[in-house]
Every structure is written in structure tokens, then in C-alpha cells.
Amino acid sequence: MNNVARLIAAIFIIGSCACGSIPKAGPVSTQEVSPKKRIEIPSAKKAIKTQPRLELPAITDSEDIVTHIGFTASYNHETLIPNWVAYELTREEVNGSEKGDESFQWDPDIKGRQAWREDYARSGWDKGHMIPRADLKWSAKAYSESFYFSNVCPQDPAFNTGSWRTTESMGRRLAKQYGSVFIVCGPLVFDNKYGTLGEHKVVIPDAFFKAFLICVNGEYSAIGIIMDNIPEKQNLKQCAMSVDEVEDKCGLDLFHDLDISIQSAVESRINWKMWGI
DNA sequence: CGGAATGCGATG
DNA sequence: CATCGCATTCCG
Numbered sequence: 001m002n003n004v005a006r007l008i009a010a011i012f013i014i015g016s017c018a019c020g021s022i023p024k025a026g027p028v029s030t031q032e033v034s035p036k037k038r039i040e041i042p043s044a045k046k047a048i049k050t051q052p053r054l055e056l057p058a059i060t061d062s063e064d065i066v067t068h069i070g071f072t073a074s075y076n077h078e079t080l081i082p083n084w085v086a087y088e089l090t091r092e093e094v095n096g097s098e099k100g101d102e103s104f105q106w107d108p109d110i111k112g113r114q115a116w117r118e119d120y121a122r123s124g125w126d127k128g129h130m131i132p133r134a135d136l137k138w139s140a141k142a143y144s145e146s147f148y149f150s151n152v153c154p155q156d157p158a159f160n161t162g163s164w165r166t167t168e169s170m171g172r173r174l175a176k177q178y179g180s181v182f183i184v185c186g187p188l189v190f191d192n193k194y195g196t197l198g199e200h201k202v203v204i205p206d207a208f209f210k211a212f213l214i215c216v217n218g219e220y221s222a223i224g225i226i227m228d229n230i231p232e233k234q235n236l237k238q239c240a241m242s243v244d245e246v247e248d249k250c251g252l253d254l255f256h257d258l259d260i261s262i263q264s265a266v267e268s269r270i271n272w273k274m275w276g277i
Numbered sequence: 278c279g280g281a282a283t284g285c286g287a288t289g
Numbered sequence: 290c291a292t293c294g295c296a297t298t299c300c301g
Contacts, residue, residue, distance in 0.1 A: 102284090103290085103291090121285095121286095122285095122286095126283080126284060126285085127284070127285095128283090128284085129283085129284095132282080132283085133282085133283085134281080134282060134283090157283090157284075157285090157297085158297085158298085160283065160284075161282075161283045161284080161296095161297060161298050161299080162283095162297085162298060162299080164283095165282070165283070165298070165299070165300095166298095166299075166300090168282085168283095169281095169282090169299075169300065173300090
């Protein structure tokens with residue numbers, strides 16, 4: 001059984017015992033990809049964001065996509081965590097200094113069940129941001145929206161402030177160095193060995209993936225990272241791999257807007273000198 | 278070593 | 290519920 005199948009199986013087991021009338025967002029499937037599902041670009045971002053949205057994976061018809069000022073997310077109604085969160089981070093954004101509301105909230109754009117703060121409370125697991133709040137200091141509203149549960153996953157506390165944070169620092173460093181970086185990340189749920197949180201059964205991911213795409217002098221480079229949801233320190237370089245390998249694990253078609261003529265070349269290899277790891 | 282970034286929880 | 294401080298970790 002491959003990883004995608006395992007993901008589907010895990011979600012089915014959980015969904016079948018806990019969900020009732022909740023709309024089925026469905027796990028990712030490579031078969032129902034619509035060619036170019038329209039994503040509404042939040043107006044606040046239109047002025048500063050380039051087209052197309054290179055950070056986005058291919059969108060399946062069954063996915064529940066939410067767009068906020070600073071990020072796009074695919075929400076999973078069975079696991080109560082996102083399938084992925086994607087955004088572009090620019091040099092100017094990294095230099096922001098605004099802060100907003102820091103309380104975790106339900107995403108107002110999502111219909112159906114979401115995680116409760118009580119599910120996480122005293123569980124021993126952090127409410128870990130997918131897009132870090134530090135990447136949204138260019139707008140108080142964008143900052144606050146990062147605290148929606150569409151952007152939150154259960155993370156081991158030491159992992160959150162340790163290994164995972166090094167991937168976030170890497171993103172900001174790339175943005176400063178190259179002017180812009182396209183980022184997508186999310187949870188990996190294989191056999192769900194850590195179980196669920198609280199009475200709403202928020203799925204605890206086994207691991208997390210992240211992928212970076214940059215364009216330097218008209219040439220694209222990409223890299224992927226997968227880290228286990230564990231406290232032990234994990235080295236960035238040792239966790240790095242091609243985007244193709246990440247796609248194998250997460251079942252997504254990443255950087256789908258990247259020109260098809262160069263996509264396979266960009267995603268199959270690692271241009272090591274670009275990443276500083 | 279200082280500061281940034283993370284999220285928790287005590288306190289009123 | 291809002292405010293504040295704390296503990297931890299890592300970057301520069």
C-alpha cells in the first residue's frame with residue numbers, strides 16, 4: 001500500500017466513526033485534478049502578488065479551499081487540520097513589524113467542524129502554525145488570520161520550536177536573499193501512530209512536509225523537506241529531498257502553476273548551491 | 278550572547 | 290477574556 005492509500009485509509013477510518021453529516025472534503029487524489037481551478041486572490045494581496053500563483057498545488061474538486069490575505073489553505077473536514085497551506089513570501093514582507101490578535105480562532109470561511117482550543121489544551125501537543133505568524137507581520141489582519149485553525153496542526157512542542165522552526169527561518173532567509181520564495185507545507189498522516197486530540201479527534205500528524213520554489217535570474221530551483229513530528233533534533237540537509245520525493249509522500253502535485261515544460265526538471269533534482277544548507 | 282520566535286498558562 | 294510574563298530554542 002502506498003502512502004497516498006494509507007492516508008486515505010487513515011482518514012476513512014477516522015471519518016467513518018466521528019463525522020456524520022460533515023461534508024466530505026476528501027483526501028487528495030491525483031485523478032480528479034481540474035486543470036485550473038480558479039482561486040480568488042484576496043484584494044489586499046493583489047497589488048503585491050505576482051501571477052500566476054506558483055505556490056499552489058493542483059486543486060482537486062473535492063477540496064475545501066480557503067483564501068486569506070496571507071495564505072491559501074486546503075482544509076480537511078475529517079482530520080480537522082489542513083491538507084496544505086501555501087503562500088509567497090517576499091523580502092518586503094519579512095521586514096514587517098505589525099502584530100494582530102494572537103488568539104486561536106475558527107476559520108470563518110469554513111463550514112463544518114473545526115478543532116477546539118480545548119482539544120489541544122494540556123494535551124502535551126502544540127497548536128503549531130503552518131504559515132508562521134512571523135511571516136505575516138506586514139499586516140495586522142494577515143497576522144491574526146494565521147491563528148485560524150485552518151492553519152494549525154498538532155505538533156510536538158520541541159519539534160515546533162526546534163527542527164520545524166529551522167525550516168521557517170530558512171524560508172525567511174530565502175525571501176531576504178532572493179527577494180521572493182514560494183512555500184507550501186502541510187501534515188503527513190500515514191498510519192496516524194500518535195492518535196487524535198480531544199473529543200473532536202484532531203488528527204496528530206506523523207510528519208510534516210515543506211517545499212520551497214525560487215526564481216533566480218529567470219531560472220527556477222526547488223527543494224523539499226520532510227521532518228518527523230518528534231522532539232529529537234533533525235538536520236535540515238539530512239531531511240532535504242527533491243520535490244518529486246515529497247510529492248510521492250504527500251500525494252500532491254506541488255507548484256502546479258509552474259510551466260509544464262520545466263516542471264519535471266525543477267522538481268526532480270536539487271540545485272544544492274541555492275539553499276544554504 | 279542578545280534578540281527573535283514559538284506557544285503556554287497564571288493572573289486579574 | 291485580555292494581558293502579561295515565562296520557558297525554550299535557535300539565528301546571527
